[in-house]
């Protein structure tokens with residue numbers, strides 16, 4: 568495990584044709600209960616989870632740990648019952664009336680100097696982390712340094728495709744869990760696990776398969792980014 572920055576694990580469900588949502592960017596509710604449990608188990612081992620403003624916009628809420636055994640384990644480990652829920656938004660423009668702010672979880676914002684302006688006159692986030700250069704772009708090296716200083720050693724990355732692409736580009740992803748679900752979403756505008764400009768195959772990040780298991784009709788793939 569890299570000790571200079573938080574260890575990161577992407578956790579996503581996708582259709583058999585590699586889409587994480589449909590063309591309307593609807594909330595991805597196509598995976599099974601087993602996949603929801605798998606997601607909750609992963610979230611339960613994290614100090615914090617990061618997700619993009621687009622993902623919050625789609626769902627309006629975040630995943631909160633409710634399983635009593637998982638909560639008990641966190642308690643015994645001396646961890647806060649819920650990991651920090653960190654919304655990534657360069658613009659900072661998150662709907663302050665979103666249901667997320669009513670959920671009993673730590674609400675954090677990772678943003679820029681520009682994004683912080685919006686929240687100076689609003690409430691909702693208990694912590695606003697500014698990590699930028701040029702006023703309006705997130706500097707990921709500064710961001711990860713600040714997150715580590717705040718005691719976050721394990722981070723779950725819950726999507727969407729834009730956030731994952733940005734982190735992959737910076738070589739900041741260590742592991743990926745992908746659940747392949749039995750449906751086809753298609754659509755050229757439907758998001759995928761990593762969007763953005765993409766990589767040329769010669770320099771594309773390479774993955775090592777750590778584990779594969781089939782539960783019901785879904786396949787759970789666990790990769791390490793080499």
Ligand SMILES: NC(=O)c1ccc[n+]([C@@H]2O[C@H](COP(=O)([O-])OP(=O)(O)OC[C@H]3O[C@@H](n4cnc5c(N)ncnc54)[C@H](OP(=O)(O)O)[C@@H]3O)[C@@H](O)[C@H]2O)c1
Pocket residue numbers: 578579580581586587588589591592593594595618619620621622623625626655656657658659660704705725726727728729730731733758762
């Ligand atoms: N199947 C699944 O497991 C799963 C999981 C999560 C999400 N999803 C789906 O994915 C879709 C959302 O994904 P998405 O790719 O559209 O959006 P996203 O990655 O969730 O969020 C994009 C937004 O996050 C902020 N952001 C991301 N990277 C940034 C960076 N490097 N610097 C500054 N800001 C950054 C920006 O917010 P600002 O514009 O505010 O600056 C950007 O517009 C939804 O349809 C959702 O249902 C599926």
